[in-house]
Amino acid sequence: MNKIDVKRITDAVAELCITANKKLPDDIEKRIKEAKCFECNPLACSVLEDLEKNIEASKTMDIPICQDTGMAVVFVEIGQEVQLVGGSLYDAINEGVKEGYSKGLLRKSVVSDPLRRVNTDDNTPAVIHTSIVDGDEIKITVAPKGFGSENMSGIKMLTPFDSRKGVIDTVLEIVKKASNNPCPPMVVGVGIGGDFEQCAYLSKKALCRSTDKRNEDSYYAELEDELLGLINELDIGPQGFGGKTTALAVNIEVAPTHIAGLPVAVNIGCHVTRHSSTVIK
Numbered sequence: 001m002n003k004i005d006v007k008r009i010t011d012a013v014a015e016l017c018i019t020a021n022k023k024l025p026d027d028i029e030k031r032i033k034e035a036k037c038f039e040c041n042p043l044a045c046s047v048l049e050d051l052e053k054n055i056e057a058s059k060t061m062d063i064p065i066c067q068d069t070g071m072a073v074v075f076v077e078i079g080q081e082v083q084l085v086g087g088s089l090y091d092a093i094n095e096g097v098k099e100g101y102s103k104g105l106l107r108k109s110v111v112s113d114p115l116r117r118v119n120t121d122d123n124t125p126a127v128i129h130t131s132i133v134d135g136d137e138i139k140i141t142v143a144p145k146g147f148g149s150e151n152m153s154g155i156k157m158l159t160p161f162d163s164r165k166g167v168i169d170t171v172l173e174i175v176k177k178a179s180n181n182p183c184p185p186m187v188v189g190v191g192i193g194g195d196f197e198q199c200a201y202l203s204k205k206a207l208c209r210s211t212d213k214r215n216e217d218s219y220y221a222e223l224e225d226e227l228l229g230l231i232n233e234l235d236i237g238p239q240g241f242g243g244k245t246t247a248l249a250v251n252i253e254v255a256p257t258h259i260a261g262l263p264v265a266v267n268i269g270c271h272v273t274r275h276s277s278t279v280i281k
Helices: 005-021 027-037 042-061 087-102 161-177 195-206 218-231
Strands: 004-005 069-080 082-085 127-133 138-145 154-160 186-194 247-257 262-269 276-280
Touching: 004 005, 005 069, 005 082, 005 087, 005 138, 005 276, 027 042, 027 247, 069 082, 069 087, 082 247, 087 127, 127 195, 154 161, 154 195, 161 186, 161 218, 186 218, 195 247, 195 262, 218 247
Parallel strands: 004 082, 069 127, 186 247
Antiparallel strands: 069 138, 138 276, 154 262, 186 262
């Protein structure tokens, strides 16, 4: 067994919170730069240039890419040969979020109760997803999720009769309703299958996959490309000013489902769809 002290998890999460909020993944930055090559709308090109300047400013000034530094979503893949020592895993993760948001001077946006609305003042608790995998390592991904985009997400319980067309129509319906609200160009995470909660989880996880990588199943890779093309024909454009770049990418994750169901969830990420990962050995 590989013994790992949870203090290492706290330190890793703290650093990932800061990194994810201050450094955009290389693939997203590349997508924004590439978008200018396809834009014919002068205003859209101007907006994309402004987004690039904002990314550079965050680097040179060492500040968050967006003022909404999000609710911390933490994915933890734990090797089954790992033995955690030194305390509670969830406590360690939340302590890392607390330290990271304090040290990084990141905005704290979490309230302790959804109706009474009292801020926790440390951005905890995080939303934590754990899974047991092969091996003796721990992989941690922190994905700060701002709610300008999160609020525009949606889920629909289709039937098998709705089939592929129903999935496409659902994604387009949610994106059209979102319009300029999620600060496009957006990254669209789509979860298909499972049940009500699993398809939502899949759509969130899809946003953590590099936009350089297509779904390993060619059928769904083609669907990703088709949806991206259809979304970019909506003329919402960068920041909602029109243009060919409503979305930078569509990532689809799927799971087996019941014979009577076809759940579909769409989790929308803004133009700064953030996430950072590390492996603890």
